[in-house]
Amino acid sequence: MFAGDGAVLAAEGLRHGYGVEPVSRDVGVAVGGGEVVAVRGPSGSGKSSLLYCLAGVVVPEDGAVLFRGEDLARASDERRSAVRRAHFGFVLQFGELVPELTLLENVALAQGPASGGRAGWLRLTLMSLGTALGVACLAGMLSVPGLLSAEQVREERRVPVTVEGAGVAGGLPTIAGELGSWRGGALTRMTIVAAGQDGPAPPGLGRLPRPGELFLSPRLADAYAVDPVLRATFSGTPAGIVRDAGLASPDELIAYEGVARHKDDADAEPFTGFGLPGVAGAGIDPAEVRLVSSAVALLVLVPTAVFLWVCARLSAATRARKLAALRLLGMSARQVRRVSAVESVAYAVPGALVGVGLFVAADQALARSGLPGVRWFAEDFHPSPLTVAVCVVVVPLLAVAVNFAGTHRALRDPLGVRRQESARTPKRWTVAPLVLGVGVLAGFALVGGLGRTLTGQAADLLLVTGILLTGVGLVAAIPLIAVYGVDLLHRLGGGLPSLLATRRLRHEPGNALRVVAGLVVAVYATGIAQHVIALVQATASPVGDHREYRIPAAGVPGSVRESLRSMNGVTGSALQLWVPPTTDAEPDPEVPETWDVAHLGTIVLVGTCADLAAFSASPPDGCVDGTAHRLDWTTPDVDWGWAQATPAPGERLTVPLGSGSLTVEAPGSTLRLTAAEASMMNGATILLPPSALDGRALPDDAEIYLTSVPESSVVQRVMSELSVLLPGTEVELVGADLEAQSRAELIGVLLYAGLGAGGLVGLCAFLIASADRAVERRRDAAALILVGTPARTLRASQLLQLLLPLTFGLLLATTAGQLAGYAYLAGGGDQHLMRWQGTLTTLSVGGIAVLITALASLPAFGRRADISLLRRE
Helix, strand or coil: CCHHHCEEEEEEEEEEECCCCEEEEEEEEEEECCCCCCCCCCCCCCHHHHHHHHCCCCCCCEEEEEECCEEHHHCCHHHHHHHHHHHCCCCCCCCCCCCCCCHHHHHCHHHCCCCCCHHHHHHHHHHHHHHHHHHHHHHHHHCHHHHHHHHHHHHHHCCEEECCCCCHHHCCCEEEEEEEEECCEEEEEEEEECCCCCCCCCCCCCCCCCCCEEEECHHHHHHHHHCHHHHHCCCCEEEEECCHHHCCCCCCEEEEEECCCCCCCCCCEEEEEECCCCCCCCCCCHHHHHHHHHHHHHHHHHHHHHHHHHHHCCCHHHHHHHHHHHHHCCCCHHHHHHHHHHHHHHHHHHHHHHHHHHHHHHHHHHHHHCECCECCCHHHHCCCHHHHHHHHHHHHHHHHHHHHHHCHHHHHCHHHHHCCCCCCCCCHHHHHHHHHHHHHHHHHHHHHHCCCCCCCHHHHHHHHHHHHHHHHHHHHHHHHHHHHHHHHHHHCCCHHHHHHHHHHHHHCHHHHHHHHHHHHHHHHHHHHHHHHHHHHHHHHCCCCCCEEEEEECCCCCHHHHHHHHCCCCEEEEEEEEEECCCCCCCCCCCCHHHCCHHHHCEEEEECCHHHHHHHECCCCCCCCCCCCEEEEEECCCCCCHHHCCCCCCCCEEEEECCCCEEEEECCCCEEEEEECCCCCHHHEEEEECHHHCCCCCCCCCCEEEEEECCCHHHHHHHHHHHHHHCCCCCCEECCCCHHHHHHHHHHHHHHHHHHHHHHHHHHHHHHHHHHHHHHHCHHHHHHHHHCCCCHHHHHHHHHHHHHHHHHHHHHHHHHHHHHHHHHHHHCCCCHHHCCCHHHHHHHHHHHHHHHHHHHHHHHHCCCCCCCHHHHCC
């Protein structure tokens, strides 16, 4: 009977199958109005497939399905869904009900929307809170460049606008700056001669300080109140506080002092105002901002994206079955996508708004307490409109995109989803990105190991490509590695637990990816960030195996000079005296006869043989204490040429002192030394014993030098003790840029904060996905317990499903992170900065994570089965 013969529903030449073997071959059927038809046959004969084809659930491979004359096999998905929803009553084999809805709401689903149940609201709440945490971290890291720029702007606002050729006589105020230190921190002192003017005042001051008045930053004012030594370095009296507008950070030490006249050696300049964009002495280099932004993006944005993906995929299996049920009940693919999008927006938008609010609240709280070594003003770290837009708009769009990707199988194969058919086993090609990325990084490491460098835009692009490919490859390879790892364990005699774990990982390979991806990405990013931080800190720090401190000797009593030698951490002390030229004629680089002491002058070093050894990269063989020596320095990579003069043996030198002079005859014995890196000693040509001065007063240009080991803790301790012994005296760390070190410290703290945030996000993603996965598996676990599977076997299987992907992933991520970090350093010739101890730290943290996972997973399955889980859909 055909449709034209009165049949309401008919099929002709129907052919359909799953895979290679068809289950329905050349089937024909016709059903008239009011007729009742039953389909009988053995299991697997194609009864359900025939009903699915007749109802328009699936499209047959061949043949026609006619409903009231319309061929459903040729109709669009939306048309078939509309026909099924309006004209078919379908009692499905597996109870295709939406879990979040009641029975009545399921029946009424075809007529319109329905509200969710308690489980649905709980899931939405969890997803919103997870999104809020991710967005808070995202907003914080996106605001880092703004914080750096805000500090630069604050510094630029207080740069004086000076005038050439004008002075106090012209009626303009003058200003002079001096950089000192106090307890290891930089202390900036600005002296101002107001010249009877009331303005313009520096930022943070209401007016110019009058002679005798002192305006201090809040932290300096607190120190001034309790430290009498610090108070003695100022001649003025506190008249006010430098407000926030005049500070780069809340902890900055800065003082504005009004004086009647500047010191004779002060470099005073007349000024007409304050504020020169781009001229701040401590401004952040745009390249540094880009470096920090890129590193922060790698540290936090990628783990945050993974975290948001995990939140969007909570209860993925249940959600996929729900969407598949909607498809089977008559919703079109477009309508199901709309449901998915509305659900995504419903949790992502509130979560994003809450996340931005959390970040603002955290900014207000942390701005008062700060991070170790760094504080900031809360308004400088507020999210910009662009950051808010990214969080409130882009994050929900990302959630929608992730959910769309997750609905693909439910839309394409709803029957397979409802039947819980196995997903495809991961293909071997999924490791291709990892292999390619590791190959690129290994090439950079090999080039660095050969002592060569790869520079230029092409090399940078290739390196970034290798890092990204490796990161993507790590995530993509997790399912395949987990499957083969558990399979190998089973072959080695893992027993029933490994068999269950292998089958589960093969059945749902994406679960392993969803659970461990966040931690894997965070660990990989951590390995790279450690080397970025090492490079930033090394760039701002002096090079070499020791550190030198230069101190003006003027005004330092002899007793204090002796105490400097015995300071904790100081390994050597010496005094440099300048011997000026004896002729006014300029030396000629083309005339070697003028490369002598008479034309160039020279430097005399006063110290012991032990002091000389501390400042030299080679031992001073032949040095005898109490005896003068000529010094012949070899400075690697430096050709002094005509710029250095060594006196001939017997040549008489006149060394100016504070009162009178000291005549020295150049000795005949010569010490051949190798100069240390970043050392100021290689200009000295004569070594005199301390007894040669016999307690005589030193000249104003004499300089004291100290040396210590390069460890940052020792350097900070020495600088702090010097600020106490010599308050107000400028102490220079030779070869170091204190402002650059301050910026490097800020960048390091921010990157470490990024490490912490990225690790926290990865850990949260892991914990949430693990808990969600345990809930998703309750029904299967109940079935296994019901048939007599021991609870300890289920626990062992659960541990293997979690621990093996996590262990393999962490080992790969740690190795790849160290390789990427080494390649990053080796590409620029900085492989000596490699920090292998970071590998041990990362592995230790990973081991703790594995242990915590094992302990947390033990109570996942109880000894009793919840039979209701077997009946619940």
